[in-house]
Amino acid sequence: MELKWVVTTPKTQKPKSLSLPQTSLPVFISTKPTHVNPDELQRLFGACKLSTHRFSTYAEESSSDPVQMIDVEKLRVALSHSSFVTVMEPVTPQNGEMIGFGRAVSDMGLTASIYDVMVAPPLRGLGIGKMIVQRIIRMLRSMDIYDIAALCSENERLFFEKCGFGDDMLGSTTMMYTRTVSASSEGNNMTKRFGRKLLLVPPLKSSLRFPNQ
């Protein structure tokens, strides 16, 4: 766990005529599993209006729609299979409040994917998100993993570009499974709901046959 100082006057836009005092905010950054409380993380998801479903109901909604509850037990499972970074703002000397988070899932050999990078809305624009991503990359590089992917939506793209991410040099296309039941498909298909999408589960097929049999 490291203590870092974050400058609370964002570098971006303040005009020179405004003489605001620059204040520094101490934050703790940690990669320890014991420093993440899944319930706190669930709250942070809510505060950031993020979901674990890619096609969540958040994308279309206004702020009056109900918060989509994230399954804390599933979050616990996901955390136990991820490497992650958490940032806390010390509220009291004893405990801190989680204000930022990010995690990566890796096969510990060749590839890694970064998910769920988030910073509490009031503390955005201060470089905390970038700090989180850089720490994740540092963790992955120490495991000799350099093939690091991050799935991001349109409005997250600029952030990741600033963190050193870019389009795939090999020109691959990102694809996601989105097959759903169509009007013409048979009635007894198995489907599962994930956020807004009702995904079709491929059936248990009978054996294929070679064409010349």
Next chain:
Amino acid sequence: MAAVKLMSSSLFPNVSLGLPCGETNWLMSPYNLHTQIAKHASKKHKGFRLKAGFWDSIKSGFLKNSTTQVVEPPSTLEEEEEPLPEEFVLVEKTEPDGAIEQIIFSSGGEIDIYDLQSLCDKVGWPRRPLSKMAAALKNSYMVATLHSVRKLPGSEGDDQKTLIGMARATSDHAFNATIWDVLVDPSYQGQGLGKALVEKIIRALLQRDIGNITLFADSQVVEFYRNLGFEPDPEGIKGMFWYPKY
């Protein structure tokens, strides 16, 4: 040739559940993925050594530890969490000389790393360090393989077994999964084998409520995945990759 038993990522990393394949007349019929592994393991697999009460001892170990760490997975989810090793004959063909060729699908993850490297060579992929490949396979959530087993007429026991296809997926076991490295031996392509591999993985993932399934497709296989239900850049979601600036 070193045969390395690799198991897809598991809560029980020391367990090797390599299922023997192609030995004697052992054939498994497809069974529902929800079947509990503890019940069927000892019944259906010859030579599958699993001590009695093994799962119970593992479970109690977890229950002991679950109070000390914040993020231990809940012990109740254990039995359904891992993709159950499944093995069955996908295709069977009798050749003119009486030999029988079977294409066997397996999600048990038993791969000889050198076989995999020669398969990668056959499809024209650049070589990657073997130790990294081995680690990647070991820590993948699911590794699906296709082996061709040829039984020559009149022979006893010695079948020719060749790795002809593989696909793997990494996952956080709860929300997200990425499918990597889908490959089928060029001489076996065009028969729906790649499709079978990918569909099986999708099915296993969805049945475990893992709904965000992603992959990064080279331009020549975008159509292949589109036909399997994948959409490019859905709703503007793109994958970006990290490039170190030296």
